[in-house]
Amino acid sequence: MNPFTYDFMQRALIAAVVIGLIAPMIGTYLVQRRLALLGDGMGHVALTGVGIALLLQTAPIATAMIVAAIGAVVIEIIRARSRTAGDLALALIFYGGIAGGVFFASLAGSKGSSALNQYLFGSLSTVTASDLRGLIALAVIVIVVLAIFGREMFAMSLDVEVAQVQGIRTTIMSTLLTVLAAVAVVVGMRTVGLLLVSAIMIVPVAAAQQLTRSFVTTMALAVGFGVLASIVGLTSSFYLDVPPGPTIVFAALALFPIAALLAIPIRKRRRRVVIA
Amino acid sequence: MSIEPAVFDLRHACVEFDGEHVVDEVDLTIRDGEFVAILGENGTGKTTLMRALLGLVPLDHGTLRIFGAPQEQFGSWQRLAYVPQRLLAAGNVPVSVQEVVGSARISPRYRFRRDRESAARTNAALETVGLLDRRRDRFDSLSGGQQRRVMIARALTTNADVFVFDEPTAGVDAESQHLLAGTLAGLKAEGRTIVLVTHELGEISDLATRAVVLGHSDHGSVIYDGPTPVPRHLRHDIAHHDHDHVAESSTGLLESPETP
Numbered sequence: 001m002n003p004f005t006y007d008f009m010q011r012a013l014i015a016a017v018v019i020g021l022i023a024p025m026i027g028t029y030l031v032q033r034r035l036a037l038l039g040d041g042m043g044h045v046a047l048t049g050v051g052i053a054l055l056l057q058t059a060p061i062a063t064a065m066i067v068a069a070i071g072a073v074v075i076e077i078i079r080a081r082s083r084t085a086g087d088l089a090l091a092l093i094f095y096g097g098i099a100g101g102v103f104f105a106s107l108a109g110s111k112g113s114s115a116l117n118q119y120l121f122g123s124l125s126t127v128t129a130s131d132l133r134g135l136i137a138l139a140v141i142v143i144v145v146l147a148i149f150g151r152e153m154f155a156m157s158l159d160v161e162v163a164q165v166q167g168i169r170t171t172i173m174s175t176l177l178t179v180l181a182a183v184a185v186v187v188g189m190r191t192v193g194l195l196l197v198s199a200i201m202i203v204p205v206a207a208a209q210q211l212t213r214s215f216v217t218t219m220a221l222a223v224g225f226g227v228l229a230s231i232v233g234l235t236s237s238f239y240l241d242v243p244p245g246p247t248i249v250f251a252a253l254a255l256f257p258i259a260a261l262l263a264i265p266i267r268k269r270r271r272r273v274v275i276a
Numbered sequence: 277m278s279i280e281p282a283v284f285d286l287r288h289a290c291v292e293f294d295g296e297h298v299v300d301e302v303d304l305t306i307r308d309g310e311f312v313a314i315l316g317e318n319g320t321g322k323t324t325l326m327r328a329l330l331g332l333v334p335l336d337h338g339t340l341r342i343f344g345a346p347q348e349q350f351g352s353w354q355r356l357a358y359v360p361q362r363l364l365a366a367g368n369v370p371v372s373v374q375e376v377v378g379s380a381r382i383s384p385r386y387r388f389r390r391d392r393e394s395a396a397r398t399n400a401a402l403e404t405v406g407l408l409d410r411r412r413d414r415f416d417s418l419s420g421g422q423q424r425r426v427m428i429a430r431a432l433t434t435n436a437d438v439f440v441f442d443e444p445t446a447g448v449d450a451e452s453q454h455l456l457a458g459t460l461a462g463l464k465a466e467g468r469t470i471v472l473v474t475h476e477l478g479e480i481s482d483l484a485t486r487a488v489v490l491g492h493s494d495h496g497s498v499i500y501d502g503p504t505p506v507p508r509h510l511r512h513d514i515a516h517h518d519h520d521h522v523a524e525s526s527t528g529l530l531e532s533p534e535t536p
Contacts, residue, residue, distance in 0.1 A: 032369040148387050155382040158371065159364040165330050167353030167383050205369065213414045214372035 003238040011127040012191060013234055016248065018139045019188040019200060020230030024208075024222035025146060026184050027201030028215065029177055032157040038075075038178065039198030042185045044094040045071030047101030047194050050119045054112040055104045060119065061134045061186060068182035071097065076175040101194075122193035122245035124237060135187050142183055145176065153177050154215060191234070193245035200226055203252040207259040211266060225255050281344030282307050283438050283469050284329050289338035291324050298324045301496030302338075304488065308437070311460075311470045313481045315506065316490035321497055325490065326442060326473045330358055354383060357436035359427050361443050363415075373418065373426055374398050374411040380430040394433075401429035405455060421452035428459055439463055441472035445480050457483065477511060 003009045023039075030038055049067030053060035071093060078089040105116040118126050127135075146153075155163040156173045164170050181201070188197035204225035205218065212218040233248030240247065284306040291299040298321040306312055306329075316322045327333040328340065331347045340347040343355065357380070378398045381391055402408040405425040410418065415426060424444070431439055444456055457479050463470055464483065474481055481487070482504065489500035489510050500510050 028369055032371075034368055151382045151386070152384065154375075155379045158376065158379055159360065161327075161330075161332050161364065162358055162360055163382075164332065165353060165356055165358040166380065167351065169384070209370050212370050213412060215369055215375050218369050 003235065008125050008127065009234075009238060011129065011132050012124045012244065013231070014132060015127045015135055015187075016191045016230035016234045016244065017227055018135055019184070019191055019197070020204075020226035020228070020248075021223055022139050022142045023184045023188055023197070023201040024204040024226040025219055026142070026177070026180050027205045028219040028222055029153055029157050030181060031202060031205045031209070032154075032215070033177075036202045037198070039181050039185060039201045041075070041090055041094040041097070042068055042072060042178070042182045043189070043194040043197050044097035044101075046097070046182065046185050046189060047116075047119070048097050048104065049101075050116065050189070050194070051101040051104030051108075051112075054108040054115055057108075059130075059134075060189075061131060061138075064189060065138070065183065065186045068185055069179055072178040072182040073175060076171070076178050079174075080171055118193075118243075119189050120193050120195045120245075121243040122189075122191045122196070122237075122248070124234070124244055127190050131190060135190065138183050138187050142180055142187075145180060149173060149176060191230070191244050192248050193243065196245040196249050199249040200229065200252060203249070203256065204229065207252070207255040210256075210259045210263040225252065225259075229255060280308050281341070283310075283343060284471070285339075285341040285344075286329065287339045289325075289328060289340065290336045291321070291328055291333055292336045293324075297497075299328060299497050302498055304329075304498070304501070306469065306471060308469055309467050310486055311464050311484045312472075312486045312488060313484035313504070314471065314473045314488045314490065315477070315481060316475065318475060320490040320492065322473045322475075322490050323442060325497070326440060326471070329471070330356070330440060354385070354434065355437045357431035357434045357439045359431045359439065359441045359444065361446065362423065362427075370414045371416075372411065373407065373413055373415050374402065376415045376426055377401055377411075377430045377433055380433045397433040397435075398429075401432040402426075404432060404459070405429045419449070420447050421449040424448050425452050425455060428456065432459070436468070438469040438471070441470070443474055444472055445474060445476050445478070453479065456480065477506065481506075 004013060027039070030036055046064040046068040049064035050060045052067065053063040075090060075093060101116065105112040152163070152168045153173050153176070155166060155168055156170050160170050184201060185194065185197050188200060192200050204222040207225050208218050208221035212221055229252035230248055233251040234244050236251070237244035237247040282305045284304065286302055286304040289299055289302040290297055302325060314322045314325060324333055328335060331340070331350070342350040343352060363376070378394050381394050381397065399408060399411070402411050405428055407422060407425055407429065410422070415423065418426065445453055448456065460470060460480065460483050472480070472484070484504050487500065487502065487504045487506045488498060489506060490497045491499040493499050500506060
């Protein structure tokens with residue numbers, strides 16, 4: 001039986017493909033900047049937004065987006081102001097995010113706590129039609145912003161100082177990238193869940209970079225891997241009756257050793273070319 | 277014809293780190309078309325001075341004008357090309373040689389329109405440094421000297437008026453060093469302004485027409501500012517620490533231990 005005959009599965013599939021598409025795009029910049037765990041942090045911060053939404057009984061996407069965006073800007077300010085304590089300050093914000101999420105959700109009562117679970121690890125059945133419109137709108141914004149500023153973000157990711165001497169506003173680009181990571185987190189929280197959404201940003205990139213030689217091809221292959229992992233993970237989540245977050249992440253992780261195996265003959269061939 | 281303002285005009289510049297004057301009372305005016313070598317032993321603040329000229333290090337005292345504009349108002353960044361020793365974040369995601377070179381022309385000017393010259397200029401610059409056939413390879417698969425040549429190609433794509441090089445000879449093999457000397461001579465012949473920081477006297481610093489030697493004195497960081505060659509007694513000062521570096525750099529092991 002085809003699970004995608006159900007409306008809710010169709011919506012979940014679209015939501016999963018959208019996150020599989022945009023998360024690795026942002027992840028490629030984050031990995032290049034050695035900020036692989038930033039998405040994780042944004043997920044923790046967004047959790048407070050979800051908690052507030054459960055308490056106020058409003059749509060979680062909006063509050064999660066606002067709280068995560070504020071968190072993104074605060075993180076960038078801290079990173080710009082204090083070189084040494086930046087790491088520690090980030091940790092404080094991240095823990096605060098989780099604590100806030102659980103705190104506000106618990107104030108909302110037992111229903112709030114169980115709803116929180118759906119946002120932590122994803123859920124097949126909760127993506128409403130209006131959610132879907134919101135997610136797609138956010139994804140379109142991410143793609144448009146990357147189309148305009150992606151090149152400057154690439155130069156900044158290569159070398160902040162060199163980019164600055166080229167006239168690139170590196171502080172603004174860095175903040176914009178962190179805000180995009182926050183947007184991706186919110187887009188992914190329905191399907192992959194806030195605790196695992198960072199994986200879909202980073203793992204496809206880690207798998208792809210074993211096979212590629214340039215930034216652009218790494219991003220393209222990572223997007224392919226991200227979409228593939230989302231579809232495979234979502235389908236198996238339906239049959240196994242588990243939340244889609246873990247299965248999507250497992251599917252992405254499985255790509256890593258497969259890519260490593262594929263990389264062996266490519267590396268050999270390249271070495272031969274260099275010797276010849 | 278109006279007189280073009282100085283490229284860099286530094287007045288009474290001081291940069292402090294933890295209360296210590298790394299750059300002390302420096303007056304430095306670099307005019308259009310000059311070829312200036314900033315020399316000094318390690319720890320005399322020459323890299324910090326260069327970074328201050330580029331606006332990467334804030335001045336604790338003094339003023340900087342770039343092409344006549346106060347540094348914080350300066351906006352004609354396409355007139356400057358900075359060649360660092362290495363890229364800060366190279367190697368996390370594969371980046372191809374041509375992407376590194378092409379990144380030099382990325383700027384806010386090309387947000388909404390395509391940079392049509394980018395590909396042709398990238399290829400021409402890679403041809404100049406002899407690495408066109410490696411353009412699709414991973415940047416981090418190249419040797420140290422080749423990576424430095426890519427960095428030079430990167431700057432060459434910009435058509436800048438001013439080129440600033442940080443330690444361009446440190447850890448560079450003879451072939452790359454020779455190529456660098458040729459490139460610098462070419463830029464000089466075209467009338468470009470060149471500023472380079474180095475702790476080695478030799479083929480490269482001899483191309484310069486003006487030397488600024490940094491050291492420690494009661495009158496500030498600059499102990500000599502005048503035509504090349506550097507006076508004999510100062511040469512000894514610079515070259516003194518240099519013998520080990522030259523030996524190391526010929527084996528390609530040297531990472532210049534410059535303090536920030």
